[in-house]
Amino acid sequence: MKTYKVSMLRSSRGLARLLQQSCLWLSVISVIGVAGLLAFPIETNAETLQEVMARKPDIVNGKKVYQLCATCHLSTGWGKKDGTFPVIASQHRNIILKEMVDVLSRKRQNPTMFPFIDPKLLGGWQSIADVAAYVDQLPPDPNPGTGSGENIKRGAEIYQQKCVVCHGSSAEGDNEKFYPRLRGQHYGYLKRELEFIQGGFRKNADPVMLTQLKTLSAEEIDAVADYLSRLMQQ
Numbered sequence: 001m002k003t004y005k006v007s008m009l010r011s012s013r014g015l016a017r018l019l020q021q022s023c024l025w026l027s028v029i030s031v032i033g034v035a036g037l038l039a040f041p042i043e044t045n046a047e048t049l050q051e052v053m054a055r056k057p058d059i060v061n062g063k064k065v066y067q068l069c070a071t072c073h074l075s076t077g078w079g080k081k082d083g084t085f086p087v088i089a090s091q092h093r094n095i096i097l098k099e100m101v102d103v104l105s106r107k108r109q110n111p112t113m114f115p116f117i118d119p120k121l122l123g124g125w126q127s128i129a130d131v132a133a134y135v136d137q138l139p140p141d142p143n144p145g146t147g148s149g150e151n152i153k154r155g156a157e158i159y160q161q162k163c164v165v166c167h168g169s170s171a172e173g174d175n176e177k178f179y180p181r182l183r184g185q186h187y188g189y190l191k192r193e194l195e196f197i198q199g200g201f202r203k204n205a206d207p208v209m210l211t212q213l214k215t216l217s218a219e220e221i222d223a224v225a226d227y228l229s230r231l232m233q234q
Contacts, residue, residue: 059134087186095181143232
């Protein structure tokens with residue numbers, strides 16, 4: 001009888017482990033299935049961006065919609081200092097709208113952001129227009145993440161030579177011309193995105209910017225990113 005009970009106990013434990021493993025695999029399969037569905041691009045075109053830009057934004061609704069964005073970008077819009085999530089506060093409205101539309105159409109690959117900005121989830125394209133306007137008016141991060149500080153002078157020189165024509169003398173960008181604000185962005189994010197553009201991994205990048213970046217070394221990209229991240233301190 002004792003042997004039988006031990007055998008039953010072992011069998012029960014084995015069954016429990018099997019059920020746990022089965023549930024785990026079912027969960028994994030479910031997640032993969034959902035991820036697969038979310039991976040399909042949402043149909044957009046050039047008119048989509050123009051149509052969303054033309055909408056009159058509702059800042060109050062934008063604040064409500066932003067609660068979902070705050071999960072990663074924080075309530076301030078300042079992201080993470082290591083650059084995992086960028087500073088989006090004070091970024092130009094048109095830039096935010098363009099990047100969101102590009103992510104939705106898969107012109108820009110961002111699988112983390114993709115499911116969070118689905119118009120059906122947020123409440124339609126009007127909500128996207130609203131949240132972009134809300135983010136635009138948030139105050140910038142006064143103390144973003146920075147690099148080593150060893151090559152700031154060189155970074156400033158490169159910026160003046162290759163970037164200032166589009167992004168402005170203080171890297172403020174231009175909303176109407178779709179040049180993003182770069183000043184006060186986290187060093188880690190700037191460095192990563194500049195490397196992505198240089199390597200051809202960010203498909204929605206400006207061709208002129210790609211041409212400029214192709215001439216820079218890894219050390220020079222690092223220097224420019226560090227310089228830009230420190231402009232808020234000047």
